[in-house]
Amino acid sequence: MSTAPGRTRGSVVPALSRTEGWKLVSHPIFLVGVAMPLLGSAVFVGSIINGSAVSWEEDGWMAAVGVLMLGIMTMVATNNAALRDRRSHTAEQHASLPVRPPIRTSGLLAATLWPTCVAALLLASVVVIGALQDLTPSGIELIHLIGFVVSVLLLGAIGIALAAWAPSPFVAPVVAWFVLFVTPGETPAAWHSLIPWETVGETDLAVWHLVYVFGLTAVVAVIALAKTARARSLLVPALISVAIVVTAGVVLLDRTCPVGGVCLL
Numbered sequence: 001m002s003t004a005p006g007r008t009r010g011s012v013v014p015a016l017s018r019t020e021g022w023k024l025v026s027h028p029i030f031l032v033g034v035a036m037p038l039l040g041s042a043v044f045v046g047s048i049i050n051g052s053a054v055s056w057e058e059d060g061w062m063a064a065v066g067v068l069m070l071g072i073m074t075m076v077a078t079n080n081a082a083l084r085d086r087r088s089h090t091a092e093q094h095a096s097l098p099v100r101p102p103i104r105t106s107g108l109l110a111a112t113l114w115p116t117c118v119a120a121l122l123l124a125s126v127v128v129i130g131a132l133q134d135l136t137p138s139g140i141e142l143i144h145l146i147g148f149v150v151s152v153l154l155l156g157a158i159g160i161a162l163a164a165w166a167p168s169p170f171v172a173p174v175v176a177w178f179v180l181f182v183t184p185g186e187t188p189a190a191w192h193s194l195i196p197w198e199t200v201g202e203t204d205l206a207v208w209h210l211v212y213v214f215g216l217t218a219v220v221a222v223i224a225l226a227k228t229a230r231a232r233s234l235l236v237p238a239l240i241s242v243a244i245v246v247t248a249g250v251v252l253l254d255r256t257c258p259v260g261g262v263c264l265l
Contacts, residue, residue, distance in 0.1 A: 016107025021114030024077055024156075030115060033073025037066030037119065041126045048133045056130070056137040056145075063126050064148045067119045068197050071152035072176045074115045075159035079172035082108055082163030102229035105160065109221050112156030119152045143206040144199045150213045151197050155179075157220040164227035193252040200256065208251045215244030 024030055040062035047053040053060075082105075123145050127137060137145060162171050184192045192198055193205070196213045200206050218241035222234050 012103055013107045013110055016104060017110035017113070020081060020108050020111035024074070024081060024111055025114050025118060027077045027080070029073055029077040029080060030070075033070040033077075034118065034122075036069035036073075037063060037122050040064075040066030041122060045126060045129050048130050048135055053130075053135055056135070056141040060126075060130075060137065060141070060145075063123060064145060067123060067148045068151060069180075070115070070119055070122075071148075071155040071197075072179055074112065074152055075155040075162075075179075076172045076176055077115070078108065078112060078156045078159035079163045080159075080169070081111075082160045083167060083169055086167055100228070102225055102233075105164070105225055105228060108160055109157060109224060112153055112160075115156060116149060116153045120149045123149060140201075140203045140206045143203065143210055147199075147206070147210050147213055148197060150210065150217065154196055154213060154217040154220060157217055157224060161220050161224035164224050190253045190256045193256040194249055200252070202255075205252065205255055208248050208255075212245060212248035212252060215241050215248060219245055 044053065044060055044063045047059055127142075127145070130136060158175070159172055162175065184195060184198075193200055193209060194212070196216060198209070200209050218237065222238045222241055226234055226238075
């Protein structure tokens with residue numbers, strides 16, 4: 001089944017992403033999520049202005065954690081959007097439309113760029129305010145901030161993949177609670193570096209971790225599309241994204257093993 005006459009996939013996906021993107025950023029669940037980085041950023045900016053902020057590493061975590069919370073709420077919102085047909089009992093009607101399900105999924109995946117841009121703008125604003133007060137993030141701190149923004153994209157894609165393979169409105173909230181409250185513990189272990197929102201202590205490793213999160217996002221997107229797309233069309237993207245994740249993951253595991261101790265996997 002092809003797309004609508006006169007419309008190519010290249011034009012349908014952006015159109016869908018604009019429609020779904022606006023719905024995502026105006027969704028009540030997402031708006032609740034926006035309040036969290038706004039609150040964290042406000043506290044951090046207040047400490048910057050009154051001079052009590054020492055560094056981004058010690059004080060900027062409030063803004064970063066707020067963005068992670070926004071990502072969690074984005075996951076629930078994208079899951080809710082992906083399950084819209086099931087809730088409205090319109091899946092069969094939409095299946096008969098000229099726009100194929102993989103294209104609709106691609107449009108929704110592209111729509112996750114909207115909440116990601118919101119997160120980026122929030123953090124960028126805080127960075128600018130900090131820079132005006134002579135509190136600029138270091139190179140590694142800036143990479144970590146970018147990583148938190150990319151995590152919003154990853155979590156949004158996870159919400160869509162969950163809707164494809166576990167189409168229940170209760171799954172995404174359970175995963176959200178897991179992400180929020182399950183912590184790796186304080187004992188150093190190399191596998192901690194594979195947690196998408198974990199931070200690492202060296203600049204080059206932070207770059208590898210960022211590459212790892214980008215690759216993981218691509219893997220999740222492929223998983224979301226695999227439910228309805230032809231396997232052959234996803235083979236190359238799947239191989240490339242898995243190769244990126246494996247390569248970056250091996251580097252992270254190898255470099256973050258405790259010095260002089262056993263690498264805890």
